[in-house]
Amino acid sequence: MFSPMTPIEIVQQAVANPNRFQEIACQLSEFAPDFEATRWLCQAYRAGQVTAAEAAYLLGLLRHAAGYDTAKEILQGNFRHASEKYAGEAMFLIRGQDAYHDLRSLMLEHPHILVRQGAASGLALFHTADIVPDFLQAFYEGKLWPKDVAFHVAGCHPSEEQLLSLLLAEDEQAQALGLHIVEPLIAAENLPHCPGEPVKKEVARLLAAPAFRPKRKHVRSLYLWATGQKTLRNNY
Known part of the structure; x- marks a missing residue:
């Protein structure tokens, strides 16, 4: 009998199949925020196994508080490839209104335009x-x-x-x-x-x-x- 994937398995499969990345990753929206999947993703990102854009996108879908600092780090990392947009949105999706001050500060004060744009994308979700x-x-x-x-x-x-x-x-x-x-x-x-x-x-x-x-x-x-x-x- 077919057994549905767990959040951590979905994250791993999305990373392993870049051509089907979003198709697989979207299944995370059906789950509650998951700590184990978030922890694995953050570790894989720091090990260079996941790109900044992929990590930020997945963190937004996972929505677990354990991924907030990593999303904020990615937003300020100047990695491009839409990573700033995904990271800013992930910060909102993880913390909701509690992300307001961080996003506003980055939009108005950060020296890099891509970071400011990414923070604005997060604020826009309000x-x-x-x-x-x-x-x-x-x-x-x-x-x-x-x-x-x-x-x-x-x-x-x-x-x-x-x-x-x-x-x-x-x-x-x-x-x-x-x-x-x-x-x-x-x-x-x-x-x-x-x-x-x-x-x-x-x-x-x-x-x-x-x-x-x-x-x-x-x-x-x-x-x-x-x-x-x-x-x-x-x-x-």
Whole structure:
């Protein structure tokens, strides 16, 4: 009779079969956090048997507290190959809200952009408007690329007040950021989080301004929405 693999066996099989790594690793989501599998993985990583990206990805799936320090170490290790993203996300998946201060500090203070981006990926998993001020601070201080800030903020369901603070700013870069945050929020699948009339009014005002008019073709769906030429449900 077939016996399902244990978490440690899943980790070992995922590492041994790189071509099927994610397919095998995803089975870990069916299990509670597992100490033995986490300990084996951390030891294998330190022995050079597992890459940083593989280790970070698996630590996020294992979600055991014993893997937190290793995930944090990988995030700061500058290994690339998506290891920073996986490590930042693993820190959140392991500790949840308790990872906030570590992730925020790394996003705002670490000297390397890849580390800051990885920490931002972890913070983005909070999916709450409470995190938006941290992303905006990173934007104003030049810690993250504007496109990354826009992506993360949109995923955090920003409030109308937060959107208006950008759209009404005197800084054109902040205004542009606001536009690029609003754009994904008006997609059909985001109807519950669609901005209201005050935001629509400011978007229309900005898109009519000389500074933004030449770029209108890059945000066509946004322009059509703001000017009432297209409804959300057929905004494709």
